Amino acid sequence: MYNFTYHRAGSVDAAASRLAESGDAKLLAGGMTLLPTMKQRLAQPSELIDLNEIDGLKGITVSGGTVTIGAMTRHADVAASAEVKQAIPALARLAGLIGDPAVRNRGTIGGSIANNDPSADYPAAVVGLGATVVTNKREIAGDDFFTGMFETALDEGEIVTAVRFPVPQKAAYFKFPNPASRYAVVGVMVAKTASGVRVAVTGAGPCVFRQSDMESALSGNFSADALSGISQDADGLNEDIHASAEYRASLVVVGAKRAVAEIA
């Protein structure tokens, strides 16, 4: 690891202004991707601005059909939250499937979505549940937030402060994890909401995406049978020694069916 300056921010505003002043600083949330990257000397920020001591960024509130999760809330806290389990059980389950206990006790929802790893779980929840990402400057619809591999709609210096999930009528998350890394080879979030059915897929492609064929099929008939004639195009999907693009495409269909079967 290269040398860097450590700065503990006391508030979001302080972190934002520090970030603007310091040319090559990085925000430190859980550090579950950033720190290993720095240890490999693949990143060399001049300064880390630690968000961990900002109390306003932590916590879960449920009110009026909305679950709001502070950006610095740990995966383990979401997984264990009685309120989340009651309001959106699929979200608590998803959080409990991320990584291993060490990752779940350090990693944060804000860090995960800002990083936008193509195989991360939370992007499937944000898109699949139609969540809204709240930043220190504005609110961004989940559908518009993830713009490409490791890319988001966040501006330079913009900081995620919370994510608001509308409570769906029903939702389920299917995950086929890589047994070593626990990253999603494929993850599928299926949700039936007041405004329609949403199907979001992570892990399979370079960025989370909605499976619109499945959404249309499920809008008319919310059952696993409705998906029997639907296939996922393998073109453009991820491919590695663990899973070919075709295998991932197949998993998308299987995963969606299983998720629907769980709640139909």
Place this chain on the structure above:
Amino acid sequence: MDFHGEYRIPAPRQRVWEALNDTETLGRCIPGCESIQKTSDTVMSAVVQAKVGPVSAKFTGDVTLEDIDPPNGYTILGEGKGGVAGFAKGTAKVVLADDGDGTLLTYAVDAQVGGKLAQVGARLVAGTVKKMADEFFGTFTAIVGGEAQAQSQAQSAPVGAAPAAVPAAAAAKKSWASPLTIGILVIAAILVIYFVVT
């Protein structure tokens, strides 16, 4: 791992070929390229500042050109080393064909990733290569296509305008360089390396 793709560039094949062999153009098109130079007739070396997700690191890669067949294409061989993390090497076959007023460029990459990278890192390589290739060709098309457009406007200009320089087929020149490749291979190597992290 195999990757392939194609891009349509709105410029004549000869012009595309020249641009593909011009280090300056290549340097402008390769995302994060800090320097690029040819070290011999068929070898070029590039320094690239890669920024993908949390990674922001500098990599050096060499590529060698083979089967040079102006203005139809060439094969690029590249290798990137990531120390203990492993290595990535591969070949990219680039073929140019006329497509109406423009040129159809197709590429096929065969990459091998070894060491720790192969176990951990490979999941993002295809996506990264695609992204880098898209950025490369987006810029390349803008530069080369933009020139061609400016040229055709000049040609249709009123009498008096000097006939737009028809780029003398620099075919005589031995080509050596290749852009794409570097883009693809260096970046593949980089990315691969990156994957180790995940």
